[in-house]
Amino acid sequence: MSSMQASHDELLDLVAVYALGALGAEEARIASMHLAVCTECRAEYDALRPAADAVAYAADDRLDLVDCPRIKREIMRAIRPPQRSAIFVASTVAALAAALVFAFIAVSAERKAAETDRTIAALVGPGARQYDVSAGEIVKSGDHIYLVMAKLAPLPAGRVYQAWTLAPGAKTMAPNVTFSPNSQGFVLVTLTEAAQNVGVVAVSVEPSGGSQAPTTKPLFVRPLT
């Protein structure tokens, strides 16, 4: 009886650490399974969890008066709907966002989510310019160029799509990233070349691993003018 008592006190302690969020996976599983069946521990958890949540507020003094409005401006800009005639981009991005969100449920979700949110914000932001191509859109936003491909055909094994860029005044295409669309033909690609170094964007089908120069006729060659 006394040993059972001791072990239940340990469970109550464990539940407190669980409320704080400082348990590893195995112990968290033990705590949550026990919480499902023990009213005493559940009551302890319900009392301590708000106290643990309150701890967060101790950190609310780190944003200074200069940065707070600046960050707010950036966030408000990111959520504003596009004011240009960018219906295609908007609807493509919405569909793509849904596809990406869905894909990320399977992959390690949270880390990519921040990245995706930022990219989508850039795509629909007020500074973005879009260029129609056969398979979707090229979007230039800030320093970056994005390919928002909405209807790419699936490729046989051993083949990938590859992006190419031509610098203003240059004579030969420079190789850029390779990529494959998802099963719906969607893919969102961020080119590795800074926007100011790109005058023309092309995409071709290449062997896996990519090529140094296009080996097939490009799907499109789009000057960004």
Add this chain to the structure above:
Amino acid sequence: MQDAGRLMADVRRRDAAAFEALYDGFGRLVYGIASRMLADTATAEDVTQSVFLTVWTRPEAFRGGNVGAWLARVTRNRCLDVLRSRAARPSAEMPVDVADETALDDAILARLDGARVRSALALLPVEQREPIEMGFFDGVTHDEIARRSGIPLGTIKTRIRTGLRRLREHLAGGAA
């Protein structure tokens, strides 16, 4: 700030003014958690932006309860992810996320602010305050807290529990 639960309902209806009011109310909290957990202002800004964009694009993720507590958990979970990706030893155990879909609506959360929480924490004995702050902000498990502080694990757990109980009492007492 207006009632935050009401603001969340307005955000669901794509009300940008309500969203802006949410940032005004909770921007410092979200950024503060990220800045303290990540010790890197640029990444803290990225996380802040990402958390608020998630609020705008997926407001249905909030299932009720206290909005500030929910945002704090979402932010902390996202920071844990950043810390996981940074971990030098990927095998080192990291704490698991605390579910953020079950934010409670407790009286002590009703009118929280940083100054009150900091003074309530300051009332705790240091041996209780430290493991609580490490456990919340440092992204470490209780085993790691015990290892770093050289204190037996059982003692750490008991101190966290006692400390959270006291913190609750201080916050409830000062609420009147």
